[in-house]
Amino acid sequence: MDYYDELLSACKEAGRTEFIGRTVLGYEIPIIRKGKGKAHTLLVGATHAREYITADLLIGMAKAADFDVDIVPCLNIDGVRLCKYGPEAVDDEDLRSFLIRVNKSKDFSLWKANARAVDVNVNFAAEWATGKSNVFSPAPSDYVGRYPESEPETFAAAELVRKGAYAQLISFHSKGEVVYHGFGNNYRYKEEAARYAESLDYILTTAEGSAGGLKDYFDVASGGLGLTTEVGSDALTHPIGIEELDNLMKKHLKSLEIIDENGRKIARSLYGSGD
Ligand SMILES: [Zn+2]
Known part of the structure; x- marks a missing residue:
């Protein structure tokens, strides 16, 4: 079964599934709405x-979550299919040869970007194109795109943030067992960030020189708590294999209670209502 079909059926098994937009290659991006x-x-x-x-990991967490939470397990579906299937993931011949040229290889297993060679996590409107690792032409990672939210995946996530009035966002990456918090002037929920990091036994820190990320955008746009969680030990190599999933699941299922508490607490402080 294709990765996308597997993703969709797993989402539907985990909870009520809707869509937030389409990827460059036209795949509808699912969101699981729990509660x-x-x-x-x-x-x-x-x-x-x-x-x-x-x-x-997020689909497993969605299955276990018994509170109101929205989950987009896979924002960059095109990129994941490129990683898993290589150039065959792309039907259009011109696009396929462009991507092989950018990647300088037919092996896409270490690819991070989307299907236009833009790194979605530096394409958000948060001090866009000022990050220390940014690059300014198509690349397997770190290319900021032509303008903020130029990519449909970025736009879909940003619209969700704008419309959803969330108090807390956690963006999941791998690897390093680190939780990043704070951006711009928003470091106000450090205590809640620390409780979450502690529940995972991960280090809490700030990301110096980061810009244009989803968490960065959330910090700026919502005033709530934006976090980036780097799952998996630094000793593992990319892409982290499915055999690590059990270990990760055990840890992150334990964090669900704190995630729920923090969300409600921060909502109360932002909007005066958290229930
Ligand atoms: Zn990442």
């Missing part, structure tokens, strides 16, 4: 293609 009330928390995985273990 019956207003979700204060948004979890997003696989913004970077080769980090698709985070999609499996």
Whole structure:
């Protein structure tokens, strides 16, 4: 079965599934909506293609979550399919040869970008194109794109943030066992960030020189708590294999309670209502 079909059926098994937009190649991007009330928390995985273990992790977390939470397990579906299937993931011949040229190889297993060689996680409108690792032409990673939200995946996630009035967003990446918080002037929920990091036994830190990321955008646009969680030990190599999933799941299922508490607490402080 194709990765996309597997993703969709896993989402539907985990909860009520809707769509937030389409990828460059036209795949509808699923969102799992858990619970019956207003979700204060948004979890997003696989913004970077080769980090698709985070999609499996988020589907597992969605199955276990018994509170109001919205989950986009796989934002960069095209990129993940490129990682898994190589150039065959792309039907259009011109696009396929462009991508092979950019990648300088037919092996896409370490690809991070989307199907236009833009790195979605540096394409958001948060001090866009000022990050220390940014590049300014198509590349397997770190290319900021032609303008903020130029990519449909970025736009879909940003629209979700704008419309969803979330208090907390966690963007899942791999690897390093680190939680990043804070951007611009928004470091105000450090205590909640610390509790979450502690529940995972991960280090809490700030990302110096980062810009244009989903968490960065959330910090600026919502005023709530934006986090980037790097799952998996630094000793593992990309892409992290499915055999690590059990270990990751055990850790992250334990963090669900804190995620729920923090979401409601921050919503109360932002909007005066957290239930
Ligand atoms: Zn990443």
